[in-house]
Amino acid sequence: MIEQFDAIVVGAGMSGNAAAYTLASQGLKVLQLERGEYPGSKNVQGAIMYANMLEKIIPDFRDDAPLERHLVEQRLWVMDDTSHTGIHYRSDDFNEAKPNRYTIIRAQFDKWFSRKVREAGATVLCETTATELVRDGNGKVIGVRTDRAGGVVFANVVVLAEGVSGLLGTRAGLREMPKPETVAIAVKEMHFLPEEVIGQRFGVKGDEGCVIEAVGTISRSMAGLGFLYTNKESISLGIGCLVSDFAATMESPSALLDAMKNHPSIRPLIAGSEVKEYAAHLIPEGGYRAIPQLFGDGWVIVGDAAQLNNAIHREGSNLAMTSGRVAAEAIIKVKSRNGPMTKANLALYKTMLDDSFVIKDLKKYKDMPALLHTNSSNFFDSYPRLMSHAAQTFMRVDGTPKIEKEKNTTAAFINARSRWGLVSDAVRLALAWR
Amino acid sequence: MHIVVCIKQVPDSAQIRVHPVTNTIMRQGVPTIINPYDLFALEEALKLRDVHGGEVTVLTMGPPMAEDSLRKALGYGADRAVLLTDRYFAGSDTLATSFALSQAIAKIGETFGRPDIVFTGKQTIDGDTAQVGPGIAKRLDLSQLTYVAKIASIDLDTREIEVARRAEGGTQLLKSRLPCLITMLEDTNEIRRGSLQQALCAARSQVVKWTAADAGIDDLTRCGLRGSPTVVKRVFAPTARAERAAQIDTAERGLQDIADELIADILTRRPALEHELAFNSGT
Amino acid sequence: MSTASQTTPRIAPGRAGVKKELPDRFKDYRHVWVFLELERGNVHPVSFELLGEGRKLADKLEVQLAGVVLGPPGEMVEDAVAEAFAYGADLVYIVDAPPLADYRNEPFAKALTDLVNTHKPEILLLGATTLGRDLAGSVATTLQTGLTADCTELDVDSDGSLAATRPTFGGSLLCTIYTLNYRPQMATVRPRVMPMPQRVDKPVGRVMRHKLSLVEDDIVTKVLGFLPDNQSAMANLAYADVVVAGGLGLGAAENLQLVKNLARAIGAEHGCSRPLVQKGWMPADRQIGQTGKTIRPKLYIAAGISGAIQHRVGVEGADLIVAINTDPNAPIFEFAHLGIVTDAIRFLPALTEAFTRRLSPHSRDKLAS
Structure with missing residues (x-):
């Protein structure tokens, strides 16, 4: 028996679940494949979850989602070997009726999300790896092959939400193997x-x-x-x-x-x-410049598989969820117009994503990965040490006149990185941030 | 034939954590699995179904979350899954558990056909008691075949079954009659991987959910805490021995040196061992 | 915010306060019983270990200790009765009938249940062997009483209740379990968990003989044969005097050879901790710990074993425990006598060599004599 689905979602992480839930809740016939023993089994760790992006998918998620703590305090530390210099921001305003950010444990959260996907009507198969995309004579993706016996399933569109190291897209040449x-x-x-x-x-x-x-x-x-x-x-x-x-x-x-x-x-x-x-x-972590082609004949790529991660703000799951949702909404729109899932029609996904915070944020920081990478010894070693030294000099009460302390600190910075280097780093950082 | 397999969802024991102050189990973040011993029972049941035809029903008693395990069992190829879940079952010891399960099995018999064989695993990894299987057999008056290593033959016409059973010091070959209860020994088979069609079927099929009332249990005093004759009075961590192990210094020394000192130390503490070890290695 | 993931273990806090209200029908239940397990002509050693334990309980309660022997009529049962007295029983109940020649659940459960209902013991102890567990589970179900499996400690409370302690939650904690309002209070204990008591030759005392209220035709299950284990192939781990075992610290399955080499050099049995069996590195009959074998050797060498409680309860009876582990904070150092903080993979060959050097002359002497 050959099964035909409206959509197959490969992967049951944040982006895959967002896509599958959105598609299924609009009545599409959805099959979701997950290679792990259960959703989240490959992802046992803690993470931060952004309420706003989940609300757009499941408005009342707070009723039953396994949330750990809502965040009221953020500390940013610059560390040397023995110290840290910190900026702490804490506000009672974060103790609101609908808090903004939560810590979660992915294994539990993903399980919950997957239950929601099933309740929305999708068929979820775990311990099932999609091994290959199946194409028709024209190269359009029409289904996937799985590692189970008798394992080909067909769909009008395949959503690749297989994570950064997923092999389906790279094997099919839809995207490159991510570079180190x-x-x-x-x-x-x-x-x-x-x-x-x-x-x-x-x-x-x-x-x-x-x-x-x-x-x-x-x-x-x-x-x-x-x-x-x-x-x-x-x-x-x-x-x-x-x-x-x-x-x-x-x-x-x-x-x-x-x-x-x-x-x-x-x-x-x-x-x-x-x-x-x-x-x-x-x-x-490649940022804007590493984003691959996001759509084609019968397929779209979402989440980590599409490099959609904001390394600077440590935001991954919200970009993943949003890209999954947006891809699903695009597919729903194409379907509602009775359009085929062609490359031309699925371009709508890219258009909608470009218009969202996902691409806008990544674009803003497009130069940041390269800057931090090439200059890493300054940003991650020299400056932290200097900053710590400066703070300690300032704190330590030893009879040195304050004006001398400031001079010493300035001198230390200049010795370490030259006046020109400091200015240049500052300017480049500002440009990349802009 | 109709086979019922009882399974239990258990915390993955490798991941269990204990609250250092209250000595309670911290279940948060601990993944659950099907009791590994139950998978040998399930696979044996599926194999019998493949040969003799019929159906395999999996049954578990537990919280609503235990549905995950049943769904997994369906994915392996079971035909039906029944979840017995009710707050009245909370706190059941083995006696109350075998009561509830045997009532449910009786109800399964009425609803879906009388089972020829009821399977359980040898024991669970969280309780390790091995009592629920025999309890069910006794209550349902089934021939009790525990620690079965192999099912040699089943004749559905004469209702005879022959099995090899692990006993103390050897293997017992037994002939008995259906209906029977079998607790399957470990490492007797390997759980299969369902086909895509079976997996799809499992993902779509509904788990039958029964409360105590649905399972035909009228006497709630025999369930849960009230139906459990055993009472856990104290849970505690073992006390540490007064002194820790005497450490043999390993800093900047050759391994042979350390080994020699260890042997000398062993023989100083237990002089009789020299004779023992020498004698042993010579025979 | 959801708290669904947070649950307490299955002991309701209110239970600790459960009061003992023994119903009248149980008031005349007295004395401690030990079931003697006949294993193809011999009494299983666990039965003697239980008699030793049962003696202590009976003395505390100031009641009698009775042995229960079920078997075919003849010498086998008579020998077992003599042994029961030698290991401390005050009296022995016998049911001897042909259907009890080989163990089967039906006749054994029937015989034991009838005996209990007739003579009403307050405590009934059985070995946690394949036989004992098969039997205890169905007897307790018929009697509708509490059964605590695999106890590691038995004691009598100030009010005379049996306090049965066993590992719980996969061996991460211990718990003490009571059967307050039902009788008899049943418990099983695994072989080697309790020490072997001294055997003292004594005349045979009071023997109470009962009939089996079943005949062979009533019994559905028939024994077709018995294949004894091949002694050389079967691990005799539980009763070995010297045991060497490996754990996860060995890193890879092939490193178990280092454990086997040492064991061979000193004439020891080898074993392993639970994770290695779960990984399929060693067969289950080599597992040492709560769910495997309990051992009481004169010398136990644990290589790369961290010493979780479930392992600890299986080895604590050893006279001398030597632990080799890279982690100085490993729990095994809390109950080992001698510890070496080093990599077992490197150390085991050195130890094997050192033992071989030291012991071989003696071995030669032994062989010569």
Whole structure:
């Protein structure tokens, strides 16, 4: 028996679930394939979820989604070997009826999202890997082959939501294998602690949560970022750097994470915790310039597979969800006009995505990845050290006149990077941010 | 033939965490799996169905979330899934569990045809009691065949079954009669992978959900906490031994040195071992 | 915000306060019973271990300790009765009938259930063997009483209740379980968990003989044959004097050879921790711990085993525990006697060599003599 679906969604992560839910809730006959044992089984870690983007898909998600804590405080740390200089922003305004950002544990969240997808009417198959796209004589994608016996299924359109390392799109030549300099590898751990201990250590109560993001010597001169999210009774802790940097420096991701855990600013926060679940995860970091062709005859690409990730603001899941939703809405529009799922018609997806924050944000920072990458030793090593030195000089009361302290600090910066270098970095950073 | 397979959704034991202060289990983020021992029972049931025809019904008692495990069992090729779920079942010990399950199996018999065989796994990985299978057999008056390593033959006409059963010190060859209850030994088969059609079927089929009343259970005093004669009075972590292990220094020394010191230390503490070890290795 | 993922274990907080209100029909249940398991002519050693434990409970309760022997009429049962007295029983109940020649659930469950209903023990202990578990589960169901499996500790409370302690939640914690309002209080204990008591020759005491209220024709299940295990192939792990075991710290399946090499060099049995069986690196009958074999060797060497509670309860009875692990904070160092913080993969060959060097002359002597 040959089954024909309106759409096949490959992958059950954020983008795949957003697409499948949107399609199914509009009455399309949807098949979703997930290679993991269950949705989220490949994604055991903690993450941040942005309410606004999920609300556009499931308005009342707060009723039953497994949310950990809503964020009331964000800390940005610049670290050297023994210190951190921080900007903390905390506001009681974040304690609102419908909070804006939540920490989640993906394994649970994805399971919930998948249940919603099923309830919306989609058929979800787990432990089923899509191995190949099936095309007709004209090259239009008309279905996928799976790794199960008797495993070909057909659809008018295939939504590739297979993640950054998915092989379906690259095998079919729809997109290139991501380059080492456009993909970061993040290693993460879950540190379990009693709820009340987390409350005490981070000064939060109830469901309030706190996020720390850290740059500096913890990434050993590579372009990278450390992060710490508070969940209900665990802490997600991790660090990510570009794959190409790891290759060049011969550093090991797990050694980096170990060093970060032993940093005097981090160690007390996780002391006494029980560590479970070490995992590595690939994150697309290429930004705007790495986005592949997003649509073709009978197919669209969404989420991480399309490099849709804002590395600067550490936003991935909201871009993924939004691209999945937008792709689904485009498909629904084409279908409602009785149009075939041709490349020309599916271009609507790109048009709609260009008009959303997804592409606009990525465009804004299009030069940022290259800048941080080429200049990583300054941004991630020299400057953090100088900043820490400056702060300490300023804090330490030792009888040195303040004017002299300022002079010393300025001199230290100039010695390390030359006046021209500093100005140039500042200008380039400003340009890239603009 | 009609076969009922009882399965249980259990936390993946490798991931269980204990709250250091309250000594309660922190289930958050702990993935659940089908009790691995149950998969041997399920595969055996599917194999029998393939040979003799008929249907395989999987049954579990648990929270609504246990539906995930049933759905998975359908994906392996089971024909029907029944979830027995009700707050009255909370806190069941093995006696109350076998009561509820046997009532449900009786109801399954009335609704979908009387089962010829009821399968369970050898034991669960979270309770490890191995009591529920025998409990069901007793209540439903089924021939009880535990620790079955192999089903040698089944004759549906004479209703005879021959099995190899793991016993102390050997294997028992038994002949018995249907209907029977079999608890399947581990490593006796390997769970199959369903075809795409089976997987699609499983994803679409509905899990039958029964409350206590749906399963025909009138006597709620025999369910859950009230129906459980055992009472857990205390949960605790074991006390540490007064002294930790005496450590043999390993800094800047050759492995042979350390090994020699270890052996000397062992023999100082237990002089009789020298004789023991020498004797052993010589025979 | 959802809290669906947060659940407490299946012990309602209110249960600890459950009061003992033993119904009148159970008030005359007295004495401690131990079921003696006959294994092809011999009493399974676990039965003696239970008699030792049952003796302590009976003394505390100031009641009698009775052995229960079920078997075919003849020498086998009589020998078992003698052994029961030698290991501390005050009296023995016998049901001897031809259908009890080989173990089958129906006649054994019937015989034991009838005995309990007639003589009303307050405590009934069985070995947690394939036989004991098969039997205990159906007897407890018929009697509608509580059964606590795989206990690691048995004690009597101040009010005379049996306090049965066992690992719980996959062996990550211990729990103490009571059967407050039902009798008998039943428990099973795995072989080697309790120490073997001293055997003291004693005259045969009071014996109560009962008939089996079943005949062979009533019994559905028939025994067609019995294939004894090949002794050389079957691990005799539980009763070995020296055991070497490997854990996840060995890193790869092929490194288990290092454990086997050491075991061979010193004439030990080899085993492993649970994760290795789950990974398929070793067969299940080599697993040491709560769900595998409990061992009480004179020397136990654990290589690359972290020492989770479920493993701990399986090895704590060893006279001397040596732990080799790279992690100085591994829990195994909390119950081992001797510890070495080093990589077992590198250390095991050195230890094997050192043992071989030291022991071979003695071995030669032994062989010569």
